[in-house]
Amino acid sequence: MIVILGLDGLEYEYVKEFNCKHLMQASFGKTDISMFSEPRTVVIWSSFLTGKNTEKEALKDLWNFKVKPEETFFAAFNSWKAIDVPGFTYVKERHAKEREAMKKFFDGKISVEEFDRIAFENHRLEKEEFFSALEEGYEIVMGYFALADVIGHLSFGLKIKMKIIYKELEEIAKKTKKFAEKILIISDHGMRAVGRFGDHSNYGFWSFSEELKLKNPKITDFCEMIKKRFE
Amino acid sequence: MRYKEIHSTTSAQKHCAGMEQKYLNTFLHSNWSVGYNRSVNKMQAVDYSYLDELEARSIFIIREAYYRFRDKLAILWSVGKDSTTMLYLVKKAFLGEVPIPVIHIDTSCKLEEIYAFRDKLAKEWNLKLIIAKNEQALKAGMSPEKGRLECCTALKTEALRQVVEEYGFKALLAAIRRDEHAIRAKERAFSPRENFTWNYKAQPAELWNHYATKEESALHFRVHPMLHWREIDIWRYIKRERIPVVSLYFARKVNGKWLRYRSIGCKPCCTPIESKADTIDKIIEELERTKIPERAGRAQDKEREYMMQKLRALGYM
C-alpha cells in the first residue's frame, strides 16, 4: 500500500527545528511552488493530484473547485481512497466552518481558544476517517490533515504551541508506518511567522520513506512518481 | 475617590461596601485603598504606601538629570498616561514648576482627544511646549501605508532628531517602564545613546542610585525615571494623586461595543480593546486580574491587519 499524508501548511523549518524524525523519514526537502501567483491551498493540492497547474481553472470558484478522478494519479490504481483532499474530495462544510471562525476571530467576536477548538474537532474527524481507511486494504490511500495550517494561521509565531501540533503530526506519521512501506508526506506550502500569526511561505515540504534523490521538485512532479509507484 | 464609587455588584465588593463607614473613611483618606487582591482572591485593603518609595525614587532621578544637564535636558511627552505621570512627577520635583522644556512628537494623525488634552494641560501647567513635526515627510505624503516602520521612522524618530539638533539637547527624559517588554527590562536609568541607537550589549554599570554620566560631545542620554514602575503602579498613583489623563483610556460605548484604549498613539495604528472599565477603579481591577501585557495590543495590531489582508488574498476570508 502507498500512503500519501497531505499535511496542509507543514513548515520545513519547524520540522527540522522540532526534530520530527517520523516526519523527515528517509529523505526530505522543500517543494517548488513558484509556478503559482499565490500559495493557495485548493490550487496547490489539485495541481499535485493532476500534475498540472490548475490555478486558472480553480480561481473561477475556489472552494467549489473539484478535479475528476480520471485526471488524478488515482486513475493508475485499482482501489484508492482520498479523504478530505482539497480540490477533490474536500469536505466543504467542515472547512467552511474553519474559515467562518477565522473571520469571527478577526472581527473580535471569538477568542483564539474557541477558534482552535473547531480546528481540533475537524482534526479528530480527519484522523478517524484516515485510520479506518488504512484498515480497508486499498492500494493507495491519501489522508489530509489541515491542523498545522489552520492553527498556524493564528498561532504560528507561538513556537511552543506549534511544537505540540507538530508532535501530534509526528505521531500520526509514526502510526502510519505500521500500515504501509511507501509513505509520501507532502505539504502544499509552509508558513512564516508574522508576529504570532502565520502567513503562507512560498515553498512546501516533502518526505519519503525511502531515499529519493530529488532536488527542489515541483509540486506537479509528484504525480508521475506516484503513478510509477516510486519505482 | 468617594465612598459611593466603591458600591458595585460583586459579592466581594458588596462586602466591602458594607463595612463601617468610619473604617472606610480611614482607608480613603490615607494611603490605603480597597483593591482586589488576586492572590487571596477577595477584596482586601491594599497598602499603597509603597507608591511613596516609587515616587521618591523617580523624583531623585529627575532632579539628578536636571543637575547634570540643566538646560540641555528635555522631556518626551506622548500625552499618554506614563509620560503624563512623569510630567506630574517633574512638577512635583521642582515644587510646582516645570522648568524643563516638553517635546511632543506630533505625527499629525494622533487621536483628536490627544491634541485637546495636550493643549489644555500645557496651558494649566504652564509648559514650555515644543512640537516636533517632520513637515517635509508629511508634505511628501508619508503615511502608514508606506509601511509602518518607515512611517514611524520618518514621522517620529526623524522629527525628534531634528528638534534635538535644533535645540542642542543632550538628554531626554522618557517614561519607559521595565515591565513593558522583555528587552526594556535591561534599560538603565541613565542610558547613553550613540547616534540615537541603543547598544544594549554594552551598558554602563548603575550601582544603587549612583548614576555616572560620562559626557562626550557625541553622546546623548536617555533618562528613565519610570523604569521601576509597573502598569498597575502608574494607575494606582494616578488615582491617589488625581492626575489628569486622556479620556481615551476609559471605556465608552462605540457601535454597541464597550471599548477603551489601553495604550494610545496615532489613529491608523491604534486599536482599542473590549472593556467595560470606565473609571480608574475599574481599570485597576481589570489590571489586577489580567495578565496580558500592555504592549501586546499594539504590536499585534500591525500584524493582525497584515494577516487579514493576506488571508483575503489567499481566499480564506
Place this chain on the structure above:
Amino acid sequence: MLGVVFVGSIDHGKSTLIGRLLYDTNSLPKEKIEEVKKACEALGKEFEFAYILDALEEERKDQITIDMAQTFFSWKGKEYCIIDAPGHKEFLKNMLTGATQANAAVLIVSAKDGIEEQTKRHAFLLKLVGIEKVIVAVNKMDLVNYSQKVFEKVKRELKNYFSSLGIKACFVPISALKGDNVARPSEKMSWYEGKTFLEILQEIEKEKRGLNDFRMCVQDVYEKNGEKIYLGNIASGEIKIHEEVKIFPGSKRDEVVKILIPQETRHAKFPKAIGIVLEKENLARGYVLAKATEPLEINELETWIFAIDKIENEKYDFCCSTQKVKCFVEIKEKIDLNNLASAKASVLENGDVGRVKIKLEKPVFMERFAVLPELGKFTIERENYTIGGGILV
C-alpha cells in the same frame, strides 16, 4: 515588593528555577499558557513543565546571558521582583547593577557540577554590596539521585566559605525541572527536614531601618520666587518646620523655615523627596543635614572594595549619595576568591576584590551600611565613570 537577585550560571539551572517559580505561583502570562494547555487537552497530551521553559526560552533567546532582566510574581500576599543577573565575569557590572537593586539573593548551584569559582565570586560580591539574606538553591538534585550526601557536601563547602565572610545563608536542595522542594515538598528527599524554597523566600522581610534620626543629602539648589530651596530625598527619619538641623560639613546649625512637598507642609518623613528652605546658611549639592545624632565623619577609610574596571594607586572620585570628593586609593591586598587568601597587590581588575586604604581630600559623612544603606554605600569613579564600589561596615 521584595527585590531578589538570582545569581548563578545558566547551566546550573537559573532560568529553569525562575520558570518553575513563575509557573508554581501561577504568574505566567496566562494567555500564552492557556492556549498551549488547551491544545494539549484537545490532542490528549499531558501538559509538561518543559513547555513553560520553552516559552520562557523563546522570549529571552539571545538576550539571556548578557544583562539583567526583571520579572514580577506574587505569592501569599507578598510581591516579589526577580532580578535575573548574568553570571559570567565579563558581565559583572551588569550583575552588580542588578544586585544593588535587591534586598535578598538566591545563589543557584548545580548539585551535579558543584561549586565553581564563579559561585564564590558571586557570594563575595553579594556581601560587598550589602546583601545579607542569601538562599542557596542546590539544584538538579534529580541528576544526582536526590542524594543527601551530595547535598551535604555542597552545603558544607559553601557554608565554610560563607561563615568566613560573615554571611548567613539558607541551603535548600531542589530540582527546578521536576519541581521538588520549590513550591511543594519533595517525596524523593524525605531526608530533608527544612522548608521549601518558596517558604524560605516568604519568610524574608525587608530590613527595618536601624536609624530613626533625620538624614538628608542635598541634591541640588533650586531658586523659586527669590528663595533658595535645597532639593533632596529624606534618607531617614522626619523633619518638622522650625526644627533645628545640623549641617555637615561645618557642623553649623540652622532652622528649617519651609518644607515643600511641593506644597508647603509642616512635616515630612522618609522616603519623601522634598525641598527645604533654611534660615541663614548657604548650601550646595553634597551637604548632609542631620538631626539628633550626627553622621560619621570619614576622612580616611580602610575597607574591601570590588572593582569593575582597572583600579590602581591613583586619584579618583569617592561618591556617597550626592557627596563627591577627590580621594587617593592605595591598594593593599587582593583577595583570592577561591580560598580567601590575600596577597599584596597594586592593581585591581574587573571582578577583583581588594583591601584598600582610601584617603579623602575632604570629609564625607556616612553611616554604616547596615544602619542606613543610603549613606553606607559608596562608589569610586574615574572621570564620571564608575569603576568600583563598596559599603561601610
